[in-house]
Amino acid sequence: MDTICNAVRLKPGSLERVRAWAQTLNDTRRSETLATLRDEAMLIESVFLWHTDGADYLIYYLKAENLARAQEIFARSTHAIDAFHAQFKRDTFESTQPLALLLDLDTLSELPGTKTASG
Numbered sequence: 001m002d003t004i005c006n007a008v009r010l011k012p013g014s015l016e017r018v019r020a021w022a023q024t025l026n027d028t029r030r031s032e033t034l035a036t037l038r039d040e041a042m043l044i045e046s047v048f049l050w051h052t053d054g055a056d057y058l059i060y061y062l063k064a065e066n067l068a069r070a071q072e073i074f075a076r077s078t079h080a081i082d083a084f085h086a087q088f089k090r091d092t093f094e095s096t097q098p099l100a101l102l103l104d105l106d107t108l109s110e111l112p113g114t115k116t117a118s119g
Contacts, residue, residue, distance in 0.1 A: 003101060005061045005101065008058040011091075011093070017092055018056070025081075041064055041070060047061075
């Protein structure tokens with residue numbers, strides 16, 4: 001499994017759009033969003049809002065079976081929700097900074113019905 005976390009600096013004045021995007025993915029288009037995560041073999045996608053030094057950031061935490069493969073699938077996706085998300089990123093992301101991974105523990109492989117790395 002692969003894990004990454006990025007700090008995304010938001011463009012000034014985009015916070016209202018960010019909140020509307022999050023509500024859309026969490027509520028009205030949740031089933032579409034979960035379908036794309038399944039297609040990408042994305043296990044976890046969590047996004048947190050952080051405000052510091054006068055700027056707004058999204059903290060993106062992702063865990064997938066293979067992040068490079070997940071990104072390729074996203075880039076080729078024909079799901080309308082993925083086009084919506086790509087446009088959102090173009091409109092609101094100012095810059096992205098990868099955060100250093102220091103510890104990555106999980107028990108996902110212990111869940112019933114989950115494949116382990118060995119099988």
